[in-house]
Amino acid sequence: MDKQNHKQASMKNPIFLGLISLFIFFSCNQKSEIGSDISKDSEQIKAGKVLFENNCSTCHNFEQKGIGPNLSGLSHTVESSWIKDFIKNPAAVIETNDPRAVQLFEDYKIYMPAFPSLAEKDLDAILSYLHTYEHLPDSLPQIGLEDPIPDTVPDSGIRVELELFSQLPASDAEHPMAKMTKMDVAPGTDRVFINDQRVGLYELIGKKPNLYLPITDLKPELVSKPGWATGMASFTFHPEFTKNGLFYTAHTEPGGTQLSDYGYSDTIRVFMQWIVTEWKADDPKAAVFAGSNRELVRIDIPSQAHGMQELAFNPSAKSGDEDYGLLFIGFGDGGLTEKRAAYLSDNKGTKVYSSILRIDPKGNNSPNGKYGIPPTNPYATVAGKAGEVYAYGFRNPNRIFWDNKGNMFATDIGQHSVEELNKIEKGKFYGWPIREGRFIMNPFGKFREIFPLQEDDEKFGVTYPIIQLDHDELAAIFAGYIMPSGPLQGKFIFGDILSGRLFFADLDDLENSGVQTWGVIYEGKEISLLELCGGKRVDLKFGQDASGQVYIMSKTEGKIFKLSMN
Incomplete structure (x- = not known):
């Protein structure tokens, strides 16, 4: 299968979408409204930091992409309700063919685990912590190998x-x-x-x-x-x-x-x-x-x-x-x-x-x-x-x-x-x-x-x-x-x-x-x-x-x- 066909086939299979739906482009006329519902209470931010470190930090950070996407600026560009829904049940969001789940599918090929046990106050705290990272970093060119092993296994x-x-x-x-x-x-x-x-x-x-x-x-x-x-x-x-x-x-x-x-x-x-x-x-x-x-x-x-x-x-x-x-x-x-x-x-x-x-x-x-x-x-x-x-x-x-x-x-x-x-x-x-x-x-x-x-x-x-x-x-x-x-x-x-x-x-x-x-x-x-x-x-x-x-x-x-x- 050539690379283009492989990509087309992958787009039809939601298992390849995984975490990428968190990191998307956004409409400029929406930017000022997004995140206005998030509390800036210092105690809530501290609680969110602990929850983030315990549940999210292995795969995510605010400096670069790793196992999952860089989350810097996320809550300023994506609606709070969408982030919460995704944390609780990523697979359900992906199954709706949400455009955020397709845009960067090539980067992440696994499902993020669901966190249904997180209470609403926990999700609010995580959002408060995420919201302290206000800006997306400048987009850097990909200088590494995009496809390290181009051959396909027969x-x-x-x-x-x-x-x-x-x-x-x-x-x-x-x-x-x-x-x-x-x-x-x-x-x-x-x-x-x-x-x-x-x-x-x-x-x-x-x-x-x-x-x-x-x-x-x-x-x-x-x-x-x-x-x-x-x-x-x-x-x-x-x-x-x-x-x-x-x-x-x-x-x-x-x-x-x-x-x-x-x-x-x-x-x-x-x-x-x-x-x-x-x-x-x-x-x-x-x-x-x-x-x-x-x-x-x-x-x-x-x-x-x-x-x-x-x-x-x-x-x-x-x-x-x-x-x-x-x-x-x-x-x-x-x-x-x-x-x-x-x-x-x-x-x-x-x-x-x-x-x-x-x-x-x-x-x-x-x-x-x-x-x-x-x-x-x-x-x-x-x-x-x-x-x-x-x-x-x-x-x-x-x-x-x-x-x-x-x-x-x-x-x-x-x-x-x-x-x-x-x-x-x-x-x-x-x-x-x-x-x-x-x-x-x-x-x-x-x-x-x-x-x-x-x-x-x-x-x-x-x-x-x-x-x-x-x-x-x-x-x-x-x-x-x-x-x-x-x-x-x-x-x-x-x-x-x-x-x-x-x-x-x-x-x-x-x-x-x-x-x-x-x-x-x-x-x-x-x-x-x-x-x-x-x-x-x-x-x-x-x-x-x-x-x-x-x-x-x-x-x-x-x-x-x-x-x-x-």
Whole structure:
């Protein structure tokens, strides 16, 4: 499909419109009237600032475009009622084909999350704060790459049948109905577990979910809200779970809940804390958890985004191997770059941020004495470095996995332009925040602009992704598995979290085979996952059971679909 046709097709699909409808041109004869209904009360402005920082600042600021548009001057150019309606339910406004939702559709390809829980007084306060930014900045020319990867991913023609397998109970009345992010198997068993970020850990017993770990009862400070990448985001079982009953979770609590193990200057707010907890089941065979828990580490971040999204043990490691029993933790920059603290994410292994960490849960030589620093970690004995760091330079390493040969990989969700799959090697630097994919990014400038690599690029020591796709193809990458059988046998499958678009690649022959798309058939009909899931976004995840069977999961209604492996 050529670029013009791609644009025309995109205009017909509202998922590509997202946040851009907030930022529009306006009629001069209306300008003097717009915003006259907004209060300038100082206390209301202060309240609005807090609400904005807690709910909006990860994606929006008043200096430049980022994940979402620059909001400077917005309330002086757009009617208050329209802004409120959009905050409460962006999808509903988009569906009316409002012209504001089409004018800049090329810039933003995701839906802004709805905030139906914000009361009218909250919306008024946010408007009061927005109204303190009176003028739109001068329009600057686009000097970066407008289309960094012009090639279009071809369709393979492969279609795989799906069937509904199970469904988690709704944990909210609004989409997403069940915030599941991971399916995992307890090693040495055929027990399958799935999390809901708001609720805890379910076990699928005879296709029916049974609440195994009610984490909100056991960790009452846990917080998970719509549009926030928070709650119990990940979990994993120790390779000897059947003997020792140990498993691990990552969850969020409000900033300042307890003293953190890792933080930063007090000039940067602490909005959330990520916590790794070790759980010890009294009876590993029990259907409901009973036992003890202890906190391993607590880390501050300044926003609700791209924090600790993955916990994993190397499933191919055997007793005596270097990785055996060591816990890998995918930890993003937590919004530090967006908060103008790129020096903390560009840390060269001196901080735990923007890194994949590797720790020994049974050790005690960490700074807080609650876990071990493996002696084989690259910076275990290097002064001034964080011994937990295994590899660094990631914005959001949201999925870590190993292929059948024991090679380690991680997907990394990009800022504004490029999504990545990286082959992970110990001690390597993967570019963030000075690179997005194989492109230069200035973390102290305009995030949305990227530039070609320069001739002297080698001096920066960046290890580049083995797969990179721009936002013409997908908005947020999520990895699946190497398919064990069926028409995609031997291929690595992955997809777009938001739209559910599906891709595959042969990781052993990328140079010749490249990346291709594939699709699904449900009840005899070829159908997109967006249509199948019935929402405005799929929130795609993959899962796999002990037999190798692969599943597709969607937060929209909490449904789990089984892929045909024939």
